[in-house]
Amino acid sequence: MPAHTPRLRLKSKAPHGGYVDGAWWPRSDDLTHELPDLLAVLSVRLGRIDRVSYRLNSWANAPRKLTTGGRAVRLDGYRLQPRNTIEVRGLDDDRDRLILLVIPPRTDPGDAHATMMTAAQSGNAGTVDGLLMISPRDRATRTQASNAQERWESEGGTTTSPRSQRALA
Template sequence: MRLRPKALTTGYVDGAWWPRSRDLAAELPALLAVLAVRLGEIPRVSYNLTEWDTAPRQIAVDGLRVRLSGFWSRPAHTVDVVAGDRRRLTLLLVPPDTEPSTAHHAMMCAAERENVDAVEVLLRGTTTSESTVDSAGAGSSCVPEQTFQGAR
């Protein structure tokens, strides 16, 4: 996972997350543990129903109940994490089967402070095993502001 720094930002996403599977209930505890450092208690996560296997309506994370809200109309390839004080982080969801170098590039770009790219632009090339990202731009301006270990 990669996040933008804590500051006023523009754009569509506040960072990126690359889960290992389509099992939301299994993937969320590690993500929420890392995000709790920034957000505190996280009682709600919303997601697009088409991108995950069937998920329960709630899960327990560190003894706290987290409501999972799946929507057909939710923007594709994003997950919203909502804190107890209603602060919200929108994360780019990099599909689990994405080729590693392509996923890395998408995550680096999503975490860039000045990034204003739409989700589709950030994910360009992530649906195939061959990256379609312009090699000249692949490492140019996308530098992560913050990196966390434990959640990919």
């Protein structure tokens, strides 16, 4: 039983089109805090959940495994996971799988609700960017900025200056 009901909308189980199977609006960017409640609800549809794939740098640091509901769930972070999505897989990878649109936590409530309802409509074939109303130009700008940040960090750069780290200590 989830401690907090996740803000989640899913398409029906019937065959459907579109990239996503529904939408999830987490309350924070802490994946390990957000997932237990989400997985408790999704296990009704998927059965035992085996793994969750997410995009690195979209969430606070997460461990490789999360124990929830008395079971270990693998958390796989990828740099190439499509932005604003997570993939939740049951034990049967081919059948038991959902791709969810992730609505950023600080999204306006009215916009988030409308996006969730649209993403969950049967027959909705919207793309992730289309559902989030991100133009191709905005996506290109965001991708360039994200790639630059990832390069900076992989080459030894940090996002927090030593001076600000000392101030936090």
